[in-house]
Amino acid sequence: ADALTIGSYTLTSRLMVGSSGYPNPQVMLDAIDASGADMVTVAIRRVNVENPAPESHLDLLRKGGHTILPNTAGCYTAREAVLVANLAREALDTDLIKLEVIGDDEMLMPDVEQLLKAAKTLVDDGFTVLAYANDDPITCRKLADLGCAAVMPLGAPIGSGMGIVNPYNLRIIREELPDTPLIVDAGIGTASDAAQAMELGYDGxxxxxxxxxxxxxxxxxxxxxxxxxxxxLAYRAGRIPRRRYAKASSPQQGRVGS
Amino acid sequence: ADALTIGSYTLTSRLMVGSSGYPNPQVMLDAIDASGADMVTVAIRRVNVENPAPESHLDLLRKGGHTILPNTAGCYTAREAVLVANLAREALDTDLIKLEVIGDDEMLMPDVEQLLKAAKTLVDDGFTVLAYANDDPITCRKLADLGCAAVMPLGAPIGSGMGIVNPYNLRIIREELPDTPLIVDAGIGTASDAAQAMELGYDGxxxxxxxxxxxxxxxxxxxxxxxxxxxxLAYRAGRIPRRRYAKASSPQQGRVGS
Amino acid sequence: ADALTIGSYTLTSRLMVGSSGYPNPQVMLDAIDASGADMVTVAIRRVNVENPAPESHLDLLRKGGHTILPNTAGCYTAREAVLVANLAREALDTDLIKLEVIGDDEMLMPDVEQLLKAAKTLVDDGFTVLAYANDDPITCRKLADLGCAAVMPLGAPIGSGMGIVNPYNLRIIREELPDTPLIVDAGIGTASDAAQAMELGYDGxxxxxxxxxxxxxxxxxxxxxxxxxxxxLAYRAGRIPRRRYAKASSPQQGRVGS
Amino acid sequence: ADALTIGSYTLTSRLMVGSSGYPNPQVMLDAIDASGADMVTVAIRRVNVENPAPESHLDLLRKGGHTILPNTAGCYTAREAVLVANLAREALDTDLIKLEVIGDDEMLMPDVEQLLKAAKTLVDDGFTVLAYANDDPITCRKLADLGCAAVMPLGAPIGSGMGIVNPYNLRIIREELPDTPLIVDAGIGTASDAAQAMELGYDGxxxxxxxxxxxxxxxxxxxxxxxxxxxxLAYRAGRIPRRRYAKASSPQQGRVGS
Structure with missing residues (x-):
């Protein structure tokens, strides 16, 4: 009823998750199952794509019925990212790619120039590109104009758990790109952050x-x-406006005992 | 499994809702049903407690199996509030009372002096008192010390939809009163506000x-x-710490193509 | 030109400072001099009011031409505070009193009930009362109604340096009490906090x-x-409104090279 | 004593101002004088650089002893910006250029790709480049690496008066570029915003x-x-840390009347 379409893919869940950093594979599978996510992203350079071990994450996730979204984490240049994307396409037989091109190894923030270059190449090569971006409205618009299937501005640096540090920019990006699938990628730390992202009108x-x-x-x-x-749900339900002053929720007339 | 106990009452839902301001009674019933709330608060001065019309809100809510939490909305003095509470107890045969004593008719903020006075009287009279308070840690502690069954600091003025304007104070109140049922009452505007309240460790x-x-x-x-x-769930699951700097969620070793 | 009047006192500076916690008396005097403050608050229980040592803070400050504002820091009850205020009046020959009645020894937040009680007594006794309050609009209005010469809501707990944690409430207090001298007392940590307090329309x-x-x-x-x-100055100069979207500060016509 | 050096220029004031949008030229001159700024930026496409009228802004500002900082406001491409910069150099006999290359005409946010391209060309051509940037740490680092004399991330969109919407990123930029002159450009609305920018360690x-x-x-x-x-001053004076809990500023021992 409220499905999310990205390129030719229809997702039943608006939540996408990663597969790294778990205490062990079973917890990973259980958590992903509990999340309801159908799309799971996997860093391609960390799996042996040519000869995966029988119980690799990829196998486990595929057996679980998940759609694998390969990503280019750890790539610092367009060239690297395009190479990894092609490796992933060949090995996993998918045109999906979560494009990450980062500019430093501490904050893992995107390198906008390399990102745009890689996005153009991959879109031209027929990939369904989901592009991890910073929260710059101009860059996000360019990614959409290039034909990325989804644009994914960060809420905060990867792994920081800071939530959405600049809701102002995220709102502008939503307004500028009403028809592009927009996903908040990175920074989410807890449930209220997830709720806030969706209340800003993001698609996932x-x-x-x-x-x-x-x-x-x-x-x-x-x-x-x-x-x-x-x-x-709140986004679609139409929240009450914020009012600086209160408004009685109970009628004031007919007071007893006055 | 995760029930909330207030006085001698055990609630299956941590969400309590009001009954006023709905477009019509059917929407009210449907919304309350959808909310999952078992406790519903009703302003007493607005119902004819002695001779309620057959299809009054009270009847409807009781037929729906809800526990009625009468409230003293619109009372400006301890005397008024105590009178209304007693009226409610007699008419509804309940010792529950949501105590509101407000100091103005614009922001509807609590009058702390009158509130504390009324709380003392009602606790002494055997009521199960849920006290609507401001976000002052000292006042909240006094209400707990007086024997209120729950203390309910506001997130923001009633009906403002501003969310939690002072999470700093709400956090202090939680730390000061680890064993008192604490409910955020007023100000919640949307789903993320509700999540944030619970992540602060509030009970409902x-x-x-x-x-x-x-x-x-x-x-x-x-x-x-x-x-x-x-x-x-997030509160109990133990969120990751906020880190100013990012931390790669994917291992950095074994990069392809470098 | 822009003097502040509190009761019968006219202050040339809108900044009031304290006298405790300095590395040594000379730094205190130099810092107070640099601050431009004419009114300096001194905790009365810490000076030997009956027989001060020759180089006590009081002597030093008086020699420096400062108006001493005795305060009742460390008082937990109205009775205590009134006693200290009277001691101060007798010893220092002043009707000025900064009234503090705190409710705990950790956060040092005001005990509203005791504060209001003490304020009433001291105003009735002819004191010029500057009342340290929390940021509750109702309490602040009561203090003004009782005849306090100034109401001083906190920005954040004493000594926390958190700045103004709830500008929303401070703004409401200003709007509710347009004619009462309002001072932000406690919480200020740095220059921008001081600027923000004044931009909210506070008097000092x-x-x-x-x-x-x-x-x-x-x-x-x-x-x-x-x-x-x-x-x-900014408050009086009339700042530009906040606009969500930008507006070119340079004319867009006549572009070169297009 | 606390001068700011940008390239070969030494500024006595850390405040730089613009020259457009004033009610009239006299107010402009008086305001700039009151600001203490020595460097004043002028949009080049709006003055007739080849044949300025006798009382143009440029003349007025030069007579006032101000250093003119020509800017490329209104340029959407590197090519345009480089052209305007060269026009300015020739007409005004200055190597200073405030480089703006914007990506839209509504928010006036920088186009990072074009900005970096223009910055490289202008630095190579011997300009002293002050680059207006967004608050992306990677982009700012690249601008510094290219040899820009100053990097000027925005606080918020030009003309918005929103202040600093993302202090988190501005702080990261400062930490990443400890030795580059950093100026907050755009978004400042009032005095507290200016103070906050400097407290973040920015140079102007x-x-x-x-x-x-x-x-x-x-x-x-x-x-x-x-x-x-x-x-x-606050930045250099070393502010107290923010503490969640209060700390008495007056000694608690020796209380009177207890």
């Missing part, structure tokens, strides 16, 4: 660390799922 | 306007329910 | 720790003085 | 609309100047 969220490194990953996966669902 | 939330006056009240009731559930 | 600020415990107290005193002055 | 601020369109521009110029000075 992608996260990994908040679940994988929570004290209880499976419970946190459920928490984030509820938060996202609450935020999405 | 009470709201009315955010649902009743949303464009689609039933959907917003479901939204808030999810938000609360997400926040509660 | 009072602080101690931010200067006394800065690495370089004299420089910080100057910093705060500039911040306050900047905020005051 | 540049603004136009906040002064030019204030109700009283000359007073606002003085306000901003004080705010900046306060923030700078």
């Amino acid at each position: 969220i992608l996260l990994n660390t908040a679940i994988a490194e929570a004290k209880h990953p499976v419970d946190m996966a459920r928490a984030i799922r509820h938060g996202l669902e609450g935020g999405r | 939330i009470l709201l009315n306007t955010a649902i009743a006056e949303a464009k689609h009240p039933v959907d917003m009731a479901r939204a808030i329910r999810h938000g609360l559930e997400g926040g509660r | 600020i009072l602080l101690n720790t931010a200067i006394a415990e800065a690495k370089h107290p004299v420089d910080m005193a100057r910093a705060i003085r500039h911040g306050l002055e900047g905020g005051r | 601020i540049l603004l136009n609309t906040a002064i030019a369109e204030a109700k009283h521009p000359v007073d606002m110029a003085r306000a901003i100047r004080h705010g900046l000075e306060g923030g700078r």
